[in-house]
Amino acid sequence: MDHAGHIEDTRLAEALSERYVAYALSTIMSRSLPDVRDGLKPVHRRLLYAMQQLKLDPSSGFKKCARVVGDVIGKYHPHGDASVYDALVRLAQDFAARYPLVEGQGNFGSVDGDGAAAMRYTESRMTEVAKVMLDGINDDAVDFRPTYDNEDHEPVVLPGFFPNLLANGAAGIAVGMATSIPPHNAAEIYRAACLLIERPEISIQELLDVIPGPDFPTGGTLVESREAVLQAYETGRGSFRTRAKWGVEKNRNGTWCIIVTEIPYQVQKSKLIEQIAALMEQKKLPLLGDVRDESTTDIRLVLEPKTRQCDAEVLMETLFRNTALETRFSLNMNVLNHDRVPGVMSLKDVLKAWLDHIHVVFVRRSQHRLDAVLKRCEILDGFLLVYLNLDEVIRIVREEDEPKKALMVAFDLTELQADYILNMRLRSLRRLEELEIKRERDSLAKEQASLEKLLGSEKRRWKKISGTLKILEERFSKGTYGSRRTIISEPPAEIDTSLILETEREPVTVLLSKEGWVRTIKGHGIDPATHRFKEGDEAGFTLECQSTDKLCLVGQAGRAFTLKVSDLPGGRGFGQAVRTLCDMAQDDQPLALFVLGQEEEKWLLATARGRGMIVSTKNLAAEKRTGRQVFNLSEGEELVSCIKCDGSHILCLSENKHALIFPLEQVPEMTKGRGVSLQKMEDSPLKIIRIFSLDEGLIWKEGQRVRPASDLSGYLSRRGAKGRLAPQWMLRK
Structure with missing residues (x-):
């Protein structure tokens, strides 16, 4: 049926969802997440398999990397050659991979961040580690699937008697999920795996005695507490702090x-x-x-x-x-299990999944060997019949038109035996050859009995696997990659660096213009009028502080930001836009700027609609550039005041000339919220808000006399009231 020109109406949301899900699944399963069994992503698996097919064993010569990459993208991995070569390079870098799977010849980059030479200049071959991972791939140890063009086959997973997932680690970002696994010491992993075979109920805390933490190729010192490491390995998520x-x-x-x-x-x-x-x-x-x-x-x-x-x-x-010189390496053991389903695993789960895989590989290889032994025994039995009846066999071959069928009938042979007898060379009929066949037959009979016992007993199989792992443990505990590189240390004691800061502590004045340009001037007593601002701009905030202080910048949108004075630009010029130092929105304007002091201070935030609340200094401090949303504002609302709570009463004056005084304690302290009603505003916005001590009286404007409590008593009421018409001295300009 010809579908050319056919158009089918589909909702855009459904079409996008269907295609995005397909893309997400492809990214998760075929690109970013490693398989828990061999610890490889598809591109790495295909690289090793292509090198094995090119016979690039550790004992053979090198071949150009361009040849390897060409085979990979031509036969197995239809992607860009640059990405494939980058993956090959990383497998060969001893500072990136704890146990390199590829041995490189030429420039493969450096720890300085230098890139590798072009693939036409470099050469490569597999390492002994890669050989261990591929060992048994031709013994029906794993499943194969057709390649993308159905012209060849590739392994679904490698046999992997090397614990590559934990030994070399992995990192990748998929859609909606990511993985990050640090490298570990292979000898320790083998030791832990043997313990898990002996005691399946072993706890992760006991495994930690064997695997105390990651073992990075660049060394360093792990300074994470044992409790944090244990929690990370139990949950599959965490981080490890390392130092130079x-x-x-x-x-x-x-x-x-x-x-x-x-x-x-x-x-x-x-x-x-x-x-x-x-x-x-x-x-x-x-x-x-x-x-x-x-x-x-x-x-x-x-x-x-x-x-x-x-x-x-x-x-x-x-x-x-x-x-x-100190970094944190995150742990997120998000991997694909044997059913290709992604999930976060604990250390024990990863080890068990790997052991289950090599058990399956061991069974398949043993069965493959048993099938080969049985086939060979069948052939040898046919050969022995030939020696017992040599003259009759020669007569049948010389005289019969269909010697194969005649042999099968005369001696009750199978088709396989008859084929091999007819293909025998004449020199194989000598007497000495008969003795060799009998010896081989006896040897195979013993091997057959041993294999059948092995396949019939799970206990025997695990014992055999444990013995193999112990041999590999000894092998990987010696030589270049054997000893642990990363030192396990206790968390360092806190060192007081305040004295260091004191040596650089000096008085400075921070100038923040109305357009949001900030700078620092050394010294106090600075007159902003003596300093230049951009055209159309002028001084906004002038704050005297120390070079070691932290500042709090509160915007009219209700968000608070923390700025370090040491990060602010100094010297001549107009300074730097404060929005480049914190993520303040373009339509947000600075409302208040003050020093985040050591002592706990409280601040009153109020909106033009007469809502407000009290916030402590610790709840205004923000660690990130994005700041902290403190006051949740309604649409069209903005903060108009941020003042220090230094007094006992609050005075509110609205645009409709109503004044209200009430105790400060009636305003609740919040960490975040919409505040409470301070004054009933109706349609008139808040004009002025003050905090003062009623006992000491109120100074309304600088230079005016103190208004005692007796002058203010008529305006005292509860929070949220409308208030009374203000006296003339409040309304005079």
Whole structure:
């Protein structure tokens, strides 16, 4: 049936949903998430299989990477060659993969972030680790499926007697989900797997005695608490804090410097040095005098203090807090199980899934070997019949028109036996060959009995698997990749760096213009009129503070932002737009700017419609650039006041000249909300709001006399009332 020109009406939402779901499933199952059984994504699996087909074993020669990539994209993986080559390069980088699956020859990049040479220049072959993963792939150990063009076949999963998922880790972002698994030590994983075979009920806490944490290829020091590591492995989600490995090197004349020999995983050394240098220029590392890179094949970063009296621990603490010398690696063990269903697994679940896989592989390989033994025994039995009746066999072959059928009838042979007898060479009929066949037949009979016992007993199978894992454990506990690289350490004690900040503490004045441009001027007592602003702009807020302070910026949209004075631009010029320092909306305007003090302070927020609430300093502080939404405003509403709660009573004056005074304690303190009614406004907005102490009286304007409580008593009422007409002294301009 010809469908050309056929148009079918479909709702856009349904069409988009159907196509997006298909895309999401493809991304999750065929691109981003690894299989729990071999720990590989499709592109990595196809790379290794293509290299195996090219016979790029560890003992063979290298071949150009372009040849490997060409085979992969031509036969198995119809995607761009650049992405496939990038995947190949990562498998070969010893600073990216804990146990490289590919051995590279040529430039494969560096820890500085340098890229690899083009694939036409580099060569590759498999490593011993990859050989272990592929071992048994030709023994019917795993299922195969047709390739994308149905011209060839590829493995669904690799046999994988190497615990690649945990040993090399994985990272990927799919649709609606992601995975992030750090590398671990293979010998420790084998040891834990053997314990799990012996004691299936073993707890993750006991497994932690064997696998204390990740083992990154770049080393470093793990400084996460055991409780946090345990929780991460139990839930499959968490993070691991790692620090650079460092030591103090003594120089002449009593001077010293710090030598960093290992940096955290996935931190580019060149960018790390750039970050340290930038912070030094911004004077955010006051104890550091200089940084040098003296690395060769091994990492060696030299950090020189400004003075020899500086404490090395304190210096490193400032670096850990401000640079990538300390990082967090997230754990999200979101993988595809044996049914290709994504899910987050615990450490024990991952180990068990891998063991179940290699048990299936072991059974299939054993059955494949048993089938081969039975077939060979059948052939050898036919050969022995030939030697017993050699003359008759020769007569049948010479005289019969259909010797195959005649042999099968005369000696009760199978078709397989008859075929092999007819294909025998004449020299195989010598006497010595008969003895060899009998010996081989006896040996195969013993192997057959052993295989049948093995396949008939699950206990025997697990014992055999455990023995194999112990051999592999010993193999991977020696050599280049054997010993643990990442040191497991206790969480470091808190080091007080306040003294460091004191050395850089200096008085500054913050100028925030009405158009939202902010800058700092050294010193106090600054007159804003003496400083230039952009055309059409003028001074808005002037705040005297210290260079180590944090500021709170409250916008009319009810959102509070936290700014560090040290992050604000200084010197000449108009400063920097405050919206580049925090995510304040374009239609939002600054309402208040004040210092976030050490002591707990309270602030009154009020809207033009006469609603308000009290918020404490801790609930105004925000860690992120996006700030914190404190006051939930209705449409068309905005904040008009943010004042410190320094007094006992509140005075509200509306545009319709009604004044109301009520106790401050009647306004509730909230962390977030829409506030409560302060004054019944009707259609008149709030004009002025004040907080004062009734006992001390009220100074309405600077230079005027104090209005005692007796002058104000007529306006005292409860919160939410309309109030009375204000006296003339309140209304005078």
